[in-house]
Amino acid sequence: DAKTTQPNSMESNEEEPVHLPCNHSTISGTDYIHWYRQLPSQGPEYVIHGLTSNVNNRMASLAIAEDRKSSTLILHRATLRDAAVYYCILRDVGTGGGADGLTFGKGTHLIIQP
Amino acid sequence: DTGVSQDPRHKITKRGQNVTFRCDPISEHNRLYWYRQTLGQGPEFLTYFQNEAQLEKSRLLSDRFSAERPKGSFSTLEIQRTEQGDSAMYLCASSYGTGQGCDFGPGTRLTVL
Numbered sequence: 001d002a003k004t005t006q007p008n009s010m011e012s013n014e015e016e017p018v019h020l021p022c023n024h025s026t027i028s029g030t031d032y033i034h035w036y037r038q039l040p041s042q043g044p045e046y047v048i049h050g051l052t053s054n055v056n057n058r059m060a061s062l063a064i065a066e067d068r069k070s071s072t073l074i075l076h077r078a079t080l081r082d083a084a085v086y087y088c089i090l091r092d093v094g095t096g097g098g099a100d101g102l103t104f105g106k107g108t109h110l111i112i113q114p
Numbered sequence: 115d116t117g118v119s120q121d122p123r124h125k126i127t128k129r130g131q132n133v134t135f136r137c138d139p140i141s142e143h144n145r146l147y148w149y150r151q152t153l154g155q156g157p158e159f160l161t162y163f164q165n166e167a168q169l170e171k172s173r174l175l176s177d178r179f180s181a182e183r184p185k186g187s188f189s190t191l192e193i194q195r196t197e198q199g200d201s202a203m204y205l206c207a208s209s210y211g212t213g214q215g216c217d218f219g220p221g222t223r224l225t226v227l
Contacts, residue, residue, distance in 0.1 A: 034215060043118075043205050044157060046215030087156060093212045101147060101159030101170060102216065 004088045009109040018075040020108055022088030025069045031090040033064060034102070035073045039084045044104075047073065049091070083112045118219035120206050126225045127196055134192045135222045139208030146189050147216065148181055149205040150174065157205055163189060196226045 005023040012018045024033065034049040048055055048062045050071075055062040061074040075082055087107040119138045127133050139146050144165050149157035160179070161171045165186040175181075178196075183189040193200055203223050207216040 032213075036215070036218075043207075043218035043221050046217065049215055085156075091212070101149075101162055101172065102157075103159065104149075104156030106154075106156055 003103075004090060004105055006086070006088050006105065006108045008106065009111065011111045011113060012078050013113050014080060015077055018078045018082070018110065020073040020075075020086050020088075020110065021070065022072070023070045024088070024090055027068050027090055028092065031092050033062065033068075033071050034089045034091050035060070035062065036087045036089065036102075036104075037082075037084040038087070038107070039081075044087065047086070078110075078112050080112050080114060083110055085109050118206055118208055118217050120204075120219040120222050122222055123220060124223045124225075126227065128227050129196060129198060131196055132192065132194045133196055133224065134190055135204055135206075135224075137189045137191070137206030137208075137219060139188070139206070140217055141187075143208035143210050143217070144186070145209045145211065145216075146183055147207040147209075148189070148191050149207065151203040151205060151221070152201075160191075193224075196224075198226045200224060201226045 032049050032051050035047040036044040037047055038044045048057050048060050050062045050064055063072045085107040087104050089102050121136045125133055147162040148160040150160055151157040159172050160175050161181050163183040166183050178194045181191045203221040205221045207218040209216040
């Protein structure tokens with residue numbers, strides 16, 4: 001899997017939008033961009049994924065740069081429950097079944113201030 | 115369906131003992147994954163199954179580790195002759211195909227004394 005680069009930590013205030021960046025300059029054409037988050041003492045939780053177009057779901061929005069070398073996870077209105085480690089992961093679906101495990105980095109530790 | 119479940123949630127064992135963990139994936143999911151996570155690190159991929167076939171094993175999976183998914187439903191991960199370095203959170207995840215996200219279980223925390 002191609003590598004991603006994320007800031008180690010970010011801080012935001014409750015009820016404000018949060019933009020979590022991710023750089024993936026070596027992304028290939030068959031790499032999907034996935035985001036997961038992990039709350040303290042829990043397993044990771046799927047947030048969102050996309051290939052080329054921006055994506056929205058009930059949890060967040062994913063903005064993908066036109067050249068796909070970077071992306072941003074947007075939490076529109078952060079709450080204290082959004083405090084977690086956020087992982088940006090590239091998942092190659094073009095290999096037909098091989099190398100399917102997700103490669104997690106260290107992620108971004110998001111701190112929400114009340 | 116209540117999601118991916120793992121049993122036990124916590125396991126304390128003495129060095130040299132064997133341990134076995136169980137994972138029950140979401141019923142319609144054909145892919146099942148095992149990960150290991152140590153404190154302060156992201157999860158590390160160990161192995162995955164498509165139905166009952168084990169298709170990939172990480173180099174992290176030493177010969178003391180074995181995983182099975184006998185009927186393509188639940189899976190077990192066994193660690194033989196545990197070592198203190200095996201202390202970690204063992205996470206199971208499942209998905210349907212590769213085009214969607216994975217659902218993770220709550221993990222089994224192993225402590226080897």
